Amino acid sequence: MRDILSDLEAGRQLSDPDPVRRAQIQMKTPLPKRFYEQAAVVPGEGGFAVHLDGRPVRTPGKALLALPSEAAAALVAEEFGAQEDVVDPVTMPVLRLVNTALDGVAADPQAVLEDILRFCATDLLCYRADGPEGLVDRQNRHWDPVLDWVRAALGARFNLAEGVIHVEQPRESIAVLGAHLAQRPQPLRLAAIHLMTSLTGSALLALAVERGELDAEEAWQAAHVDEDWQIEHWGQDSEAIARRAMRKRDFMAAVRLLEALGR
Template sequence: MANRFYKSVSTREISGRFHVLLDERVLKTPGKMAFCLPTELLAKAVAKEWDAQTDKIEPAKMPVTRLLNVALEQTPSRRPELLEEAKRYTSTDLLCYRAPEPRILVERQSEGWDGWLAWAKSRGVDLVSTQSLIATVQPESAYDSIAAYAEGLDDIRLTLFMHFTAVFGSVVLAMAVIEKALTAGEAFDLSRLDILYQNELWGEDEEAAEIARDLRNETVSLGTVLDLL
């Protein structure tokens, strides 16, 4: 962690884009690219993270800044790779893999997930579910639909989509968040139905619970980016 090297944080519009300034010096990405954003609200959210740093700069406490660094610096050149990654996740979407037992978990999965598979189907992503642990082959149309959806997202939304997909283990839940059909917090909770059930049975490990809380808080913070675009 580096020491805080600046006193003031502000934002400024330059040529129709919004920048964050540290002591009047324009913030750049780690690769020295211009950290320029499409909206003032988004720039202010980044500025708030930098202003909240104390003696040390802690990147772990700046999720919006970290995500936007990726969106600005890496996503534009990695789009084809990310589309293929989205298609791979389609084969292993969490919502498609169901427990054969016990009944209470089967019912919770059905209640929590069936509606979102139906929602995805209405948008051209028709996935089949299974009780097998082996990855199932989904209809080719589902892969194509997910790839087309991801391709249509701008760099920031695509970065968010791929991040949420990894966190939730589900392209469907990630798509629902991007489309604002679910909040990031709601999707996170739905993705943990199995874990929550196991915690009820055996109790919750304190360290694991703390990690989960931190991840949920970060996920909720990143969900706010959608409202700032």
């Protein structure tokens, strides 16, 4: 399921899950010229559809691109409107996420839910450094409040470990989060949560953002505590900077979509 969700549009334009590699491939692939003058949101029976010059947009799987809220559809229309001479899917993260939801997640939402739960079993926030003290303190400061919220708001407790040695999580906690996710079966919402989870390595961070407990910047910073520590001490190369920027763009697109769908 993760392979399907990585790049459902897979074709020639979105051919690699790594954002930098995908951009490199994209630069070698001729992009279609912008063929429309206007992108608009049109209400209808299926929700709010995106139209280009009066014609409805469809997903790669030929489904009508219609969203349940006008605000969500407007995000996609804005991405189409922002295209200039060519249409570059790499610069349209909300559209790619919506296509994934409508063509992939809608067909098997349970598989996506279960994949999110697999992340819970090895969640980033549960694996702590044994040193140096500065890193340990930083992890505690960013991660402990999220675990406290999960325990207080959802009733799920998680075990912590030092290093990379696997720690078993209580089945009851995983079941609680499964029940929580089952109340959010909408394909667009699940797709956004799954994308945030895979980009951060933490389903708990993704759920905290989805519930409004953390804002997007706080979650992104929490997900990169270890990486930022390494950067501060050893520096960072240009390719890593570009990869992180593209991943953050996709993460923020998922957050914007969730906000447009409503809590």
